[in-house]
Amino acid sequence: MSDYQLGAVEAKFADIIWDNEPISSAELVRKSAQVLSWKKSTTYTVLKRLCDKGIFQNQKGVVTSRLSKQEFYALQSENFVKENFNGSLPAFLAAFSTRQNLTDQDVALLRRMVEEYEEE
Amino acid sequence: MEAVFLNLLNMSITASWLVLAVFFLRFIFQKAPKSVSMLLWALVGVRLVCPFSFKSILSVIPNPEPLPSEILTAERPVIQSGIPAVNEAMNPVLAETLAPRAETGAQPLQNLVFVASVLWLCGIAGLLFYTAFSYWRVHKNVREAALYQDNIWLCDRIDTPFILGVFHPRIFLPSDIEKADLPFVLAHEQAHLKRRDHFWKPIGFLLLTVYWFNPILWVAYILFCKDMELACDERVIRTLGAACKKPYSNALINCSVPRNRISACPLAFGETGVKERVRSVLNYKKPAFWLAAVAVVAVAVAALVFVTNPAAEKVQTLADLRQAKTLFQNVETMKLAEASGEVTVPAAQTQPILSELQDTEISVDPITENHAQAKAVKLVLGYGAASEKTLYFNEVYSEVWLEDGIAYKVMDPDSAKRILETARTAAAASSPTTTEPLPVLGSLPEYRPGSVKLEPQDQDEFSFERKYRVAYYRIWGYFTECLTEEETTDYMQWIDEYNKSTNYGETQEEMLLVTYIKRYNISRAEFDAAVEKMRTEMPSADGVIYEESEVPNGDIIFTFDNEVINRYYRYS
Numbered sequence: 001m002s003d004y005q006l007g008a009v010e011a012k013f014a015d016i017i018w019d020n021e022p023i024s025s026a027e028l029v030r031k032s033a034q035v036l037s038w039k040k041s042t043t044y045t046v047l048k049r050l051c052d053k054g055i056f057q058n059q060k061g062v063v064t065s066r067l068s069k070q071e072f073y074a075l076q077s078e079n080f081v082k083e084n085f086n087g088s089l090p091a092f093l094a095a096f097s098t099r100q101n102l103t104d105q106d107v108a109l110l111r112r113m114v115e116e117y118e119e120e
Numbered sequence: 121m122e123a124v125f126l127n128l129l130n131m132s133i134t135a136s137w138l139v140l141a142v143f144f145l146r147f148i149f150q151k152a153p154k155s156v157s158m159l160l161w162a163l164v165g166v167r168l169v170c171p172f173s174f175k176s177i178l179s180v181i182p183n184p185e186p187l188p189s190e191i192l193t194a195e196r197p198v199i200q201s202g203i204p205a206v207n208e209a210m211n212p213v214l215a216e217t218l219a220p221r222a223e224t225g226a227q228p229l230q231n232l233v234f235v236a237s238v239l240w241l242c243g244i245a246g247l248l249f250y251t252a253f254s255y256w257r258v259h260k261n262v263r264e265a266a267l268y269q270d271n272i273w274l275c276d277r278i279d280t281p282f283i284l285g286v287f288h289p290r291i292f293l294p295s296d297i298e299k300a301d302l303p304f305v306l307a308h309e310q311a312h313l314k315r316r317d318h319f320w321k322p323i324g325f326l327l328l329t330v331y332w333f334n335p336i337l338w339v340a341y342i343l344f345c346k347d348m349e350l351a352c353d354e355r356v357i358r359t360l361g362a363a364c365k366k367p368y369s370n371a372l373i374n375c376s377v378p379r380n381r382i383s384a385c386p387l388a389f390g391e392t393g394v395k396e397r398v399r400s401v402l403n404y405k406k407p408a409f410w411l412a413a414v415a416v417v418a419v420a421v422a423a424l425v426f427v428t429n430p431a432a433e434k435v436q437t438l439a440d441l442r443q444a445k446t447l448f449q450n451v452e453t454m455k456l457a458e459a460s461g462e463v464t465v466p467a468a469q470t471q472p473i474l475s476e477l478q479d480t481e482i483s484v485d486p487i488t489e490n491h492a493q494a495k496a497v498k499l500v501l502g503y504g505a506a507s508e509k510t511l512y513f514n515e516v517y518s519e520v521w522l523e524d525g526i527a528y529k530v531m532d533p534d535s536a537k538r539i540l541e542t543a544r545t546a547a548a549a550s551s552p553t554t555t556e557p558l559p560v561l562g563s564l565p566e567y568r569p570g571s572v573k574l575e576p577q578d579q580d581e582f583s584f585e586r587k588y589r590v591a592y593y594r595i596w597g598y599f600t601e602c603l604t605e606e607e608t609t610d611y612m613q614w615i616d617e618y619n620k621s622t623n624y625g626e627t628q629e630e631m632l633l634v635t636y637i638k639r640y641n642i643s644r645a646e647f648d649a650a651v652e653k654m655r656t657e658m659p660s661a662d663g664v665i666y667e668e669s670e671v672p673n674g675d676i677i678f679t680f681d682n683e684v685i686n687r688y689y690r691y692s
Contacts, residue, residue: 007276008295009266037267046264090254091341092325094317094348095282096305097375097394107377110398114369117402119362 004053005076012036013046017056018069025061122230125237126187127171132334134184135167138426139340145418146343152415153407154351158315159419161324161344163427168327168337176428183485184429190488195220197229198526200485202434208442211486211526240333247329258284262292272306279379281305289318301371307360308368311352321348346392350400357404369398434484435531438477443522447509448478453502456543463547473546474501476539477511482520483529493519497540513540599636601653602646611636 006014016031017023023031028047032038038046047063050056055072056065067075089095102110142160149156167173173184182202191197196219198211218229262284265275271288274295281293291309293302312318328341357365376394438444451474454465465473477499496515502508512521517533517540530536603611636642 009264009274009276012266035266037273038264042263089280089282090251090258091345092251092322093258093282093284094309094312094321095280096308097349097372097392097397098280099378100376100394102376102378102394106395107373110373110395111370113398114366114373114402117366117369119365 009036010046010050013038013043014050014055014069014072017063018065022062022064025058025063028063121241122192122233122237123189125240126189126191126233128240128330130185130187131168131171132331132337133186134181135164135331136334136336137181138164138167138422139336141422141426142340143343145422146347149411149415149418151407152411154347154354156412156415156419157347158351159416160422161340161347163419163423164340164344165324165327167427168331173427173429175431176424177431178424179428179430180425181428181430182434188488192230192233194489196489196525198486198488200488202430202484204436204440204484207485215526243332244329247332251325251329262290265292266295268293280375281309283309283312283318286319286322289313298371298374300367301374304356304360304364304368304371305375307356308352311355311359312348315348315352315355317348317352321345349392349397353397353401354404357401358406362404365402365404369401372398372401433529433531435481436484438480438482438520441482441522441528444478447501447511447522448474450503451501452504453500453508454543455498455500455502456540456547457498457500458496463544465543465547466549469543469546473539473543476542477536480520480536480539481531483531487519487527487529495521499540499543599642599647599650602642602650603640607640611640614639 013032013036016035017028020027020031025044025047029038029040029043032043033040047056047058051058055067056063089098142157142164145160146157183200186199186201188198188200191199197214199207199214201207201210214229218232220227220229258278261277262273262275264277265273268274272291272293274297275292276295278292278294281291281297283289283291291306291313293305297305324341324344328337331337353368356368360368372394439448451470453467454470454473456463456465493514493516495512497513497517499511499513500508501511509523513519513530513536517536518530519527520530520536521527
């Protein structure tokens, strides 16, 4: 539980519940669609996941929290393991830049290159 | 299936020429705008998609169909690569190892192509499966994305910004993206959208799926993706101005830093190193007009030269063929054989005719079997010591074969016809006394030089010039009985004079019997009759020596054993 970190989007969803609990699942779906543009199935999927993690609970269509917002964030351990992003991007999608095998020196070198650049 | 595969193989080979040129041009025009590179890749795309093209004399494609479709059914498969060295290296090997064999019913080439086709389809299936699977995985991840604005979504489960969707593209950003980077990332992705990269990149990958067997095209795709990214970077800098170079580069670095040191993935397929991109962004200068103009011209030239197909057939001369090296050298005798019979070209004309023949222009690519016609004219070149090679022409002199049976197109059949006409007339001129060849007995066994055992001869005191194959036989009355009285007198007189003048045995051009036959036009029937008579009346032909030499008129060759005249062979 303490190893689970909410992504920014998930956090927004969690906020909807924390800010509006107790909230009916139908109402939650409506609000999620409004704020996040989520489909009904998406809302239920994420809700189930967070319930399995023990943060919320869905009893007879009413969603309440098991951990308050403060409690949850307090429990976050310092050395959380960031969720592993599954796999690299497929070759046929247009992207910005992808995660690369850069050492700390590489990164430092790059940042310096940018800093020291002077436009003529 | 095999036919489609062959067609694609051809298109892939043709496109590869263009791709190699594009590699070269990209290198030369590194400083030119990257949109020029994208134009070049567009040309490659065109070449890979269109089976046909315009014809132009400027085309440098050797042959757009190096593997003719007939290769699957030919008894004698050939390739038409348009490059003499490749043809000559591969066609004999093909004929030897991959031609169908009638005896065993084996069809090695067809089997090979079938197996290759199946493998090709499996490859496509594999790649399509990868495509579908990875698309599904990405799609699953972005289901939980939240709308930010317009068509821009934020997603927890991704670690790099990208565009998904071809017809209704959506931009997905990692939800923890730095606010400072946002405008630049978006500018880049919008540039992708404006250039329709979300459409072209998958199209390129689809082409790669079909042509997966060609490694050159994999390199091409990697470079295509690289150029695409650099082109977008350029577009952003151009739009937002030089002031954005630093923050843009920072955004690039931020998005490239591995999230989790342990699980950072190596540069995946088709990705450009961030170092190169940062450098490229920082060093970007608006390209000089002249450079861009030259680059565009280069693209136009590349299109003309690589995307069009050749209008004319590639030509070479007979002398260029590898076999021709030995064919045209040390030729001692030349004979012309046709349906009407066989004639020998006199020595004086042999060399000039040979040199004209060597310069005959032929196609670089052989003719495929079902276009080749029948052989009608044979030119037999003798090299002494019973070795010889044959050159064949068809009836109208539009096709030529060398010994190995691979046919080439004769570019100027009339010129070839003329050369052989010259040979024919020269041959006819050298034997004026025989207006028609002596009749030939139809079903005679063929004479093979060396097949008759020769008796040693006492020739120490003579030096015979063995120019002709003939039996040396002392003229007996049996043969003179073929002549009238007048002719007999004439003959005796001629013998006397001939002996005196030639010092018989030292430098005779012909044996007496042959001269005799030709001079008096002894018909075959008469000759046979005389021989028969001699056979019955003279069981032991004393004084008969036989040796192998050649009769000018190849229709008759006589061999005799020491006892009796027994057989005639048709010399061919």
